[in-house]
Amino acid sequence: MFDKFKLKSKAGNVPKADPPFRKGQSLDKKQIYRSRQNFGVNFGGCFVLEKWIFHDIFPEGTDCELQAVKKLIKDKGAKEAQQKFEDHWSNFISDNDWNWLKDHKVTSVRIPLGYWEVDGGKYTKGTKFASYASVYKNAWNILKKKFIEPAGQRNISVLIDIHGLPGGANGADHSGEQPGGGKATFWDNEEYQLLMCDLFEFVAKDLSNVENIAGIQIVNEAEFANDPKKQARYYGAVISSIRSHDKGVPIIISDGWWPDQWVKWVQSTQGNGTIGVVVDAHCYRCFSDDDKKKAPPQIISDLDKDLLTNLTQDGKGVDFMVGEYSCVLDGDSWNRDGANDKRDDLVIQYGRKELDLFNKRANFGSYFWTFKFQSGNGGEWDFKTMVDKGAINPPKSLSAGAGNLDEKLKGNLEAHSNYWNQQNSHEKYEHYRYEDGFRTAWQDASEFAKFDGSKLGRIEAWKAARVAEHISAKGDSKHIWEWYQGFDKGLEEFSAAS
Template sequence: MLLLSALVSSLVLGSRAQAAPAPTNLTRSLASVSQRSVNTGWDYGQEKVRGVNIGGWLVLEPFITPSLFEQTGNNDIVDEYTFSQYQDKSVAQSALKEHWDSWITEDDFAQIAAAGLNHVRIPIGYWAYDVSGGEPYIQGQADYLDKAIGWAGKHGIKVMIDLHGAPASQNGYDNSGHRGSANWATDNNNVVRTKNVISTLAKKYSDPSYFGVVTMLALLNEPATYMNDQLLQTTRQYWKDAYGAARYPYGNSDKSGLVLVIHDGFQPLSTYQGFMSEPEYEDVFIDTHNYQVFNDDFVSWNWDQHVKGICDKASTYSQSPMWLVVGEWSLATTDCAKYLNGRGIGARYDGTYSGSSYHGSCDDKSNDVSKYSSEYKEFLRKFYDVQVQTYENNGQGWIHWTWKTESAADWSYQSGIKNGFIPSDSTNHQYSYQSLCG
């Protein structure tokens, strides 16, 4: 999940550049689908991706499960790194095992399928496979990933495995595993280790036993390339190198059968014109994340402005030079969810975030769905409809962040269904695209 610093919130999310005119994503996709050399068992380019992220499970996030962090009694525990670092190992290990066993079960996958969703994106950190740098992380996540893949296959759901964290952090966000500085690009060994994890994942999940279930592999989540040129250039080279590691994971000319996904790095989609293009690079998607909460301008918008903000994305998305999926988005219009900006960090909406202005009280926002007014729930339904239709009409589809939360209802697809502001059938739109965007 995208937890942006004050720096990126004004530079990136508030002022994305418009893409230059180019063949539309939809035209390109339909023209290319018959020529695709990778067979995943899913008709990308014909069938829309409709999915949810399985957030806060195999990569911890304080805003998704606040209680897991609060029960430690240590305010310095703010991410998965410190969760393992600042507790007795046996205590942390026991807590993690209980969390892995209970937070997501097969029943969740049954509910996801029943909601008309066809994909899940499952974040996992590099540390599930490699702690050779002496990191304090506790391992065991890989076995649960395999369980989830089994449940997905049973319920007819496709899986995107998403490498959510890299050594030394690619963005400094808590969801990278280690909050603070983004030092991934400062040491080439970090990049090599990341690429090796990708090779491990691609080699395993390209096995025929996973065919038609594991269909996509995301090479790295949200590298914060706006921070400095070194990170930008390292990331662009990494995409190419990681593509090679993932497409040819066997050390010979045999190809993996996965669709490979890069992230836009918070750069305008137009900057990817001509980047990793066919035929040299086959079946590559670009993932963009769309939130309207991580700067003061966004949280000051009224409901109509939030809807218009989505409609305004249509042109940029339709002109994407690569196959586009919106791999993260939510219904939140404030950053009021507890710990959303990080444990111990306040919210822009109520002015408790450093340097922010007061826009309103968080008392009836995000955390307690019982306080949502009927008008707010009606808006959330409209906000759902405008987003999914915009993402489907102008790209390959969408993956909502996230399936479930302990309390942040406007971030939870499951809670949205339960409380009536997300439809129980993802294709059932109460508001038409025409009525919302004209």
């Protein structure tokens, strides 16, 4: 009962996030890392073991990480188990890999982690990993030294994804604790949730001064809930915990396979400001029975209407990312309508269609699943293979010096003013707000473009902060919508000019 009261208290007043920039000052790299649109990839099978990706570290008869570490310790002893794990992490990615990522314009990597690896296993008390924590005593430092530092040297950010939660946020083996098909017990255990609040306080504090952290993900693939009050309570409590040490870092939550559910929650929780949350939606079209009944061309066509659509107020105020996707379709789909004979072309069409929609609807970016496999390549699960095939292409780099702001503004402001004046000649519009929004967006976009051709991505949080500045300087109005229209058009025109 005490745990429930403490958790509810933490969740009761979700704090606003700091603006993603400092008023009147130039942007620094840290701010850009936290708000640019990312072309990214997951490091699946690294810190959270998955047998189908890297199998050698799994002793015979084991299928999830808990089983693997338990049997390794039993068979080889804790020291040898620790060494085997550390060798796996340390050798997972080479300098050549990092350089390949940089050369192919990857801007961010999402690194799945288990709660058992944070701060040397200090957050395992009362969990199934408590007896094996010693194996993980160097995991957090290896993450920082072997992953975060070399990424930063190449202007690549890292998304910290606490993928495995105690008891599991879902019943799959990637929770680390069960071999699949089990029950997710995390949501019914307030003690586990409070443990995660402590864990995320540490993560936020320890990484608060690290420049190239794109965000902190507090759950992966939360199981669907028709009434998500337990998830909402956990989200609120962890957001409050993180904000006690870092008021600006993006915090990523799961959409629980129902994006609009969390659009409504974010909108109602933050009001007119921002709580600095990004909603993570995963895009797979190879698992459901419904998708298996479709031929690939239909799946490709249907993406338009079933990916991040039908959102309350068109998702106003809510930033999205796609934390996982692939180019994989089920064998049943490939066996329909002769699709297998055109597989290469259809894979390319599918991947390009996904990226096109992600870039429009998931403004914080997307992360392919996954980067590498122990044996050969993973085909349509394999990032390098799909990049080489041309199915996955980075978005174009933007140029800070492209286009002429005043020239573009003049034509767009005239078109905007003429249109609305004709709609109602008696209305006293405030077209200067449109101009202010347009100029602000263009200038911000130009600042992002100076850093490796980056594009402003976390647009909703950015707009909330910029419009607050505008209102502070020029007052609120029923015509504030003109500022928003100007800002959106400014971003669009800058991108088109680059």
